[in-house]
Amino acid sequence: MTAALAASPHVMNTYARLPIALSHGRGCRVWDVNGRSYLDALGGIAVNTLGHAHPQLVAALQDQVGKLIHTSNYYHVPDQEVLAAKLVELSGLSNVFFCSTGLEANEAALKLARKFGHDRGIDRPEIVVYERAFHGRSIATLSATGNPKVQAGFGPLVEGFIRVPQNDIEAVRKATAGNPNVVAVFFETIQGEGGVNSMRVDYLRDIRALCDERNWLLMIDEVQCGIGRTGKWFAHQWAGILPDVMPLAKGLGSGVPIGAVVAGPKAANIFKPGNHGTTFGGNPLAMRAGVETLRIMEQDGLLANAARVGAHLMAGLRRELGDLPTLREIRGQGLMIGVELTVPCGDLVKHCAEAGLLISVTADSVIRLVPPLILTEAEADEIVALLCPLIHEHFSQPALATA
Numbered sequence: 001m002t003a004a005l006a007a008s009p010h011v012m013n014t015y016a017r018l019p020i021a022l023s024h025g026r027g028c029r030v031w032d033v034n035g036r037s038y039l040d041a042l043g044g045i046a047v048n049t050l051g052h053a054h055p056q057l058v059a060a061l062q063d064q065v066g067k068l069i070h071t072s073n074y075y076h077v078p079d080q081e082v083l084a085a086k087l088v089e090l091s092g093l094s095n096v097f098f099c100s101t102g103l104e105a106n107e108a109a110l111k112l113a114r115k116f117g118h119d120r121g122i123d124r125p126e127i128v129v130y131e132r133a134f135h136g137r138s139i140a141t142l143s144a145t146g147n148p149k150v151q152a153g154f155g156p157l158v159e160g161f162i163r164v165p166q167n168d169i170e171a172v173r174k175a176t177a178g179n180p181n182v183v184a185v186f187f188e189t190i191q192g193e194g195g196v197n198s199m200r201v202d203y204l205r206d207i208r209a210l211c212d213e214r215n216w217l218l219m220i221d222e223v224q225c226g227i228g229r230t231g232k233w234f235a236h237q238w239a240g241i242l243p244d245v246m247p248l249a250k251g252l253g254s255g256v257p258i259g260a261v262v263a264g265p266k267a268a269n270i271f272k273p274g275n276h277g278t279t280f281g282g283n284p285l286a287m288r289a290g291v292e293t294l295r296i297m298e299q300d301g302l303l304a305n306a307a308r309v310g311a312h313l314m315a316g317l318r319r320e321l322g323d324l325p326t327l328r329e330i331r332g333q334g335l336m337i338g339v340e341l342t343v344p345c346g347d348l349v350k351h352c353a354e355a356g357l358l359i360s361v362t363a364d365s366v367i368r369l370v371p372p373l374i375l376t377e378a379e380a381d382e383i384v385a386l387l388c389p390l391i392h393e394h395f396s397q398p399a400l401a402t403a
């Protein structure tokens with residue numbers, strides 16, 4: 001990095017930004033305005049599925065921009081049906097609502113759950129949510145989020161949430177015992193912001209069975225772990241279950257803002273005209289990005305690539321960090337990997353950027369790698385070679401670590 005960039009005087013100060021301004025990219029690499037290159041192991045936070053400037057996506061988007069960017073949901077948008085049919089095929093569910101971001105997809109899911117309750121005569125519906133969950137930053141989704149830092153300063157929170165720990169089916173039974181107002185259970189298959197924490201396969205099956213037994217909606221937030229990242233289209237598919245409601249966003253448009261709520265038969269007909277909507281949702285540009293992203297993923301076998309290169313990356317990390325005194329755990333699946341240390345390591349982001357590697361640290365002490373799904377084994381080796389020495393250098397001492 002050259003001289004630090006002055007903070008933007010006019011952009012609202014919502015991010016502690018690195019002093020880097022990026023100008024262009026290609027594949028898994030990006031360049032800053034000074035011509036320095038970086039290997040991108042963050043992918044815009046699990047967004048850039050196809051990396052940067054993928055030639056086929058660029059061509060499709062250029063073609064679309066020259067035709068229509070936006071119309072309105074007052075009219076049919078033909079690619080909405082194309083993308084919805086594809087998501088239905090891949091998920092085994094039945095209908096899709098389109099929006100533009102993850103929080104909007106989750107907001108729609110929460111509204112579906114409440115209306116599901118009201119339609120059954122439940123006036124004060126309640127939804128089971130999880131510790132360390134992250135569902136977005138709108139007032140409702142930050143209330144569903146299990147992180148006091150996200151909620152601080154924004155009370156009063158939305159009511160109607162019951163919070164439980166991950167992977168403890170008895171805790172759900174206990175927290176909901178005798179409560180006739182519960183309408184849904186809502187979680188991420190693998191928590192992203194919360195620190196790459198997975199739901200166990202047996203838990204996913206148990207919670208599906210419990211939802212069936214109680215007639216609750218099973219709502220699975222696949223905004224970060226979905227769209228091929230774990231080696232299946234959706235992470236819950238490793239358990240062989242179907243959700244009733246599945247919010248998507250991040251990777252679906254490979255960088256173009258897009259969100260979607262995919263619903264199964266139990267939730268597909270809850271919304272009627274007038275119940276929900278959004279101006280930008282489902283616009284022709286976003287739909288083209290979604291259709292093209294999924295097409296290229298299939299064409300290039302990116303699910304298999306995510307599984308294979310993810311396993312290779314994980315093996316490299318285990319090899320190089322096995323003797324690290326501050327290592328708590330290396331976990332995740334496919335190209336969604338978390339390395340948890342016993343010490344806070346937020347400054348690693350800066351050290352890595354100086355060495356030409358983009359990563360993130362979440363939940364204070366979890367190094368998160370969510371690179372584009374086109375990552376090669378050679379690039380995975382490069383991530384390991386850049387990252388691991390910096391961890392050893394700066395964060396290997398439990399007592400002396402300076403975060």
Ligand SMILES: *Cc1c(COP(=O)(O)O)cnc(C)c1O
Pocket residue numbers: 100101102103104106134135136137188192193221222223224225249250
């Ligand atoms: C990022 C994220 C969201 C919020 O998405 P936005 O597009 O930032 O609103 C919601 N849920 C999960 C699991 C996420 O990772």
